[in-house]
Amino acid sequence: MPHEALVHEIRRFNRFYTDLIGLLDETLMQSPYTLAEARVLFELGRKARPAGGRAGFLARMFHLDLAPVASELAGELHLAPAYLLRVLRKFTAKGLAEIRDGPKNGLRVLSLTTRGEAALVDLEAATNRDLARLVVKLEDKEAAELSDALNRATRLLATAGM
Amino acid sequence: MPHEALVHEIRRFNRFYTDLIGLLDETLMQSPYTLAEARVLFELGRKARPAGGRAGFLARMFHLDLAPVASELAGELHLAPAYLLRVLRKFTAKGLAEIRDGPKNGLRVLSLTTRGEAALVDLEAATNRDLARLVVKLEDKEAAELSDALNRATRLLATAGM
DNA sequence: ATCAAATGATTGACCAAGTCAACTAATAAC
DNA sequence: GTTATTAGTTGACTTGGTCAATCATTTGAT
Structure with missing residues (x-):
C-alpha cells in the first residue's frame, strides 16, 4: 500500500512535534498550573462569558448559550468528570472561575471571573512569547510557507479523521 | 509584527494536533504500557542492540549500532533518571530489557531482549494500524500533499528552533 | 599514591495527578 | 407517582513521577 x-x-x-511542544510545555509548567489545568483555563476562556456577562445579541436571539456546561467541557477535553470538578474547585477557590446553576437545573454553567480572565491573559502571553521566540528566526x-504547511496538514488530517 | x-x-x-494524537494515545493506553514506558520501549528499539551483541533487525535496518547508556536515554526522553530506572526495572522484571555494565564502568548499557523486541513489534503494529485507519481515506x-506539508512544517520549525 | 571533586546509578520516602465507585439531585419517561 | 437517566459531587484509593540521600566509579590535582 x-x-x-x-x-x-x-x-x-x-x-x-511532540519534542517541540514538550519545550513549550516546560514553560507552561513554570506557571502555577498543571497542563490539564492550563487546558481548562484556555477552554474556559474560549467559551465562557464573564460572570456578570450578558450574552451577545445573536446568542440571545437564537438561544445560543455559549457558556459551557461542565460535562460539555469534560467531553471536549477528554477529562474525567470527577477530575474536571477538582480542577474547577481549585479555580473557584482561587477566585478564577465560577460554577453556577444553569437554566436546566442539574446542569452547571461555568465562567471565568475577571481575575480568571486576567490569569488567562498572563498565561497566553507567556506561551505566545515562547512561540514568538521560536518563529522570529524565520x-x-x-513564515508564510510554514503557515501554509500547517493549514494543509490540518485540513488533510481533518478530512482523514472525520 | x-x-x-x-x-x-x-x-x-x-x-x-494534540487532540488528534490524543486519540492515538488512547490506543497506546490500551496496551500494558504507560506513555512514558512506550516511549522508552520505542527508543530502546531505535537504539539498542540485543543482549547477544549483534544489532537487532530494527537497528540494522536503520544502521544504528548505538547501544544507549541510561543517562543518554534519560536525556533524550526528558525523563528523570530515577524514573527511567523504575521503568527499566519493570522491563527487566518482565524480561523485556537488560541492563549491563558498559566498557566504561559506572555506565550502564541497555538492550532489548528478543522478547522485548517482540513486544515492541506488537506495539508498533497497533499504532501503525491506527494511523493507517486514519489516512486510508485519503x-x-x-496523501502526497500531506506528506509534503508535514515535511515542510518539520523543516521550517526545525530551522526556527535551532 | 592519595585524596577530593564529579558523574552516573540506585533506593526509599514521598507527593500529587488522575481514577473509581458510591451517592445525591434534578429531570425525563412511562 | 414510580422508575430510569443524566449530571454532578465526594471520599478513598492507585500509581505515575519527584526528591533527596547514598553508593560506585572515574577523573583530576597535588
Whole structure:
C-alpha cells in the first residue's frame, strides 16, 4: 500500500512535534498550573462569558448559550468528570472561575471571573512569547510557507479523521 | 509584527494536533504500557542492540549500532533518571530489557531482549494500524500533499528552533 | 599514591495527578 | 407517582513521577 510510507512519515513528525511542544510545555509548567489545568483555563476562556456577562445579541436571539456546561467541557477535553470538578474547585477557590446553576437545573454553567480572565491573559502571553521566540528566526517568506504547511496538514488530517 | 498571526496559527494547529494524537494515545493506553514506558520501549528499539551483541533487525535496518547508556536515554526522553530506572526495572522484571555494565564502568548499557523486541513489534503494529485507519481515506494525491506539508512544517520549525 | 571533586546509578520516602465507585439531585419517561 | 437517566459531587484509593540521600566509579590535582 502506498499509505504505509505516509504512516511512517506521520510517526516521524509525531516524534519531532511532540519534542517541540514538550519545550513549550516546560514553560507552561513554570506557571502555577498543571497542563490539564492550563487546558481548562484556555477552554474556559474560549467559551465562557464573564460572570456578570450578558450574552451577545445573536446568542440571545437564537438561544445560543455559549457558556459551557461542565460535562460539555469534560467531553471536549477528554477529562474525567470527577477530575474536571477538582480542577474547577481549585479555580473557584482561587477566585478564577465560577460554577453556577444553569437554566436546566442539574446542569452547571461555568465562567471565568475577571481575575480568571486576567490569569488567562498572563498565561497566553507567556506561551505566545515562547512561540514568538521560536518563529522570529524565520524570514517572512518562510513564515508564510510554514503557515501554509500547517493549514494543509490540518485540513488533510481533518478530512482523514472525520 | 507579521509573525503574530503565525503564532496564533501554530497554537491553533497545536490544539488540533494534540487532540488528534490524543486519540492515538488512547490506543497506546490500551496496551500494558504507560506513555512514558512506550516511549522508552520505542527508543530502546531505535537504539539498542540485543543482549547477544549483534544489532537487532530494527537497528540494522536503520544502521544504528548505538547501544544507549541510561543517562543518554534519560536525556533524550526528558525523563528523570530515577524514573527511567523504575521503568527499566519493570522491563527487566518482565524480561523485556537488560541492563549491563558498559566498557566504561559506572555506565550502564541497555538492550532489548528478543522478547522485548517482540513486544515492541506488537506495539508498533497497533499504532501503525491506527494511523493507517486514519489516512486510508485519503486519495493518493492527498496523501502526497500531506506528506509534503508535514515535511515542510518539520523543516521550517526545525530551522526556527535551532 | 592519595585524596577530593564529579558523574552516573540506585533506593526509599514521598507527593500529587488522575481514577473509581458510591451517592445525591434534578429531570425525563412511562 | 414510580422508575430510569443524566449530571454532578465526594471520599478513598492507585500509581505515575519527584526528591533527596547514598553508593560506585572515574577523573583530576597535588
